[in-house]
Amino acid sequence: MLELRTISGVTGVMGCLMALVMFFQRRSYPPTIHGLGHWTAAPLLAFASAVLFTLRGVVPALLSAGLANALLFAAAATFLAGSCRFFGQPLPARATALLWLAGAATLVFMSLFSGHYGWRVLFMGLLLSGVGAWHAAVVWRQPVHSFATRFTGTVLAISSTITLARAVSAPFAPPQEGLFTPAPMQMMYLLGLAFGTLLTSIGTVLMAAEHLRRELERLITHDSLTGALTRRALFTTGEAELARARRQGRPLAVLMLDLDHFKQINDAHGHRVGDRVLVDFVARAHAVLRRPAVLGRYGGEEFVALLPDTDMGQALAVAERLRTSACVDAHLPPCSVSIGVATALPQDTLDALINRADAGLYEAKAQGRNRVAQAPAADGPPPRRH
Ligand SMILES: Nc1nc2c(ncn2[C@@H]2O[C@H](COP(=O)(O)OP(=O)(O)OP(=O)(O)O)[C@@H](O)[C@H]2O)c(=O)[nH]1
Structure with a gap:
């Protein structure tokens, strides 16, 4: 014992x-x-x-x-x-x-x-x-x-x-x-x-x-300013989602979002206010997006949302909700967002899919900004934005 x-x-x-x-x-x-x-x-x-x-x-x-x-x-x-x-x-x-x-x-x-x-x-x-x-x-x-x-x-x-x-x-x-x-x-x-x-x-x-x-x-x-995924994490998630979509024969949509004339906000109100606009934008986007959708910071004031199991019709509706819910804080300078939408094609790479969403964004900007545009059907090199 x-x-x-x-x-x-x-x-x-x-x-x-x-x-x-x-x-x-x-x-x-x-x-x-x-x-x-x-x-x-x-x-x-x-x-x-x-x-x-x-x-x-x-x-x-x-x-x-x-x-x-x-x-x-x-x-x-x-x-x-x-x-x-x-x-x-x-x-x-x-x-x-x-x-x-x-x-x-x-x-x-x-x-x-x-x-x-x-x-x-x-x-x-x-x-x-x-x-x-x-x-x-x-x-x-x-x-x-x-x-x-x-x-x-x-x-x-x-x-x-x-x-x-x-x-x-x-x-x-x-x-x-x-x-x-x-x-x-x-x-x-x-x-x-x-x-x-x-x-x-x-x-x-x-x-x-x-x-x-x-x-x-x-x-x-996660991006330290906004809390969105970093570009690297966005690509890692994107590759995994694209592979899953292909394996399961499910749709996958990509939205490219860009704040309009953001430079002017920085110039007129200062970088700190510009930062607050970005933080507010991401918080409101997160409130709209439902799991398993994710939002990543592509660079500067450009963001990419990945929407698994989402076809073009649903993606356009989500994009419209993101657009109307953004920039509504009365304590921040007025702003707006343009959004390009693309869905995965059978042989898409992630780069090709994002490029098409970017082409959609180009369309939205070219048509006067503060709107949602679908990616053009044709595959080609991404157009340059102004
Ligand atoms: N405050 C702040 N500004 C940033 C940040 N990252 C990028 N920017 C600014 O975002 C601005 C982007 O400007 P542009 O690329 O000319 O685009 P834009 O003014 O939004 O014009 P369009 O996209 O054509 O509507 C630049 O002035 C960058 O300095 C950030 O983290 N914080």
Whole structure:
């Protein structure tokens, strides 16, 4: 049988090591990733709690039971607060107050009932498993899942179930049983605590790394000013969509959009206002476009929209909606947009398809701007625009 006091000591060491890992990782992460401070503090609190638990029988019960449990609760609540901050949903004031209240109740309860093992375990177990389940729900409720969130959510759910099982069985345990009695339930609980602390911390490290990876990917694939796809990401997506359209025999439409006389806006109002016009234009275009359609910045004030599963009639309607929804902000200088529309032909390359949409744009500009024009049927070199 494993020595349970040793397991408790090992829990503390693991907590300490994971706090160190998170501390150093945090320093190399951008401040836009929130919650890492809480995730560093939580295993440290677990460490302090484990040290006091390990000293049971050596230091007064008020410390080895009362303070140890209060610190364990603080660790669980701090982990939870860190995850909430990380996912951008800080704990509401009422939930924070509830946690503080529960923490204070733990201290009072443990000082009054430090000699009543069964009641102590029942009280603490219910509290800890409640916070654990709450934490697991926060992680599982995220709309975007990765291995890291599934891993962390599962670890939290399992360890809070073990804590709950121990809590409800505690009042039926023999009166002489204690934390370090070599009983199966105590062993399962302490192992659960040790691995729970270690694996939850690993989960937070994985979630932070995953978040950073997504952030970097977003920086590479999205234009920093407007949030549209970069030209490179646009071409990568375009090649994939064209191949899919061909494989599945589905239509694919391309729109080439260009803000009219944009140079004049810059000249008259300054580059910053010009930037705001571009940002507003893309935000409104995104509101019109529905997945799986994407919008990319082709260059300057020129954008390309890819519309999978869209034929010419539907593409012209979308283009018209984009045109009428653009440039309607009364706080920005008046502007308009011209749009060329083309759909994929059986042997099209992406370049040829975009060139035809560009030819449509040329038509729209030549006809007086602020309009939608279909690409001319004939394939030829793209006309030069004025
Ligand atoms: N503010 C701002 N301006 C940009 C940006 N990128 C390109 N531009 C400007 O966009 C303008 C494009 O001008 P032109 O190519 O002459 O086109 P236009 O004035 O829109 O005329 P038409 O397309 O013929 O209607 C240039 O003045 C560029 O400096 C940007 O990121 N921000």
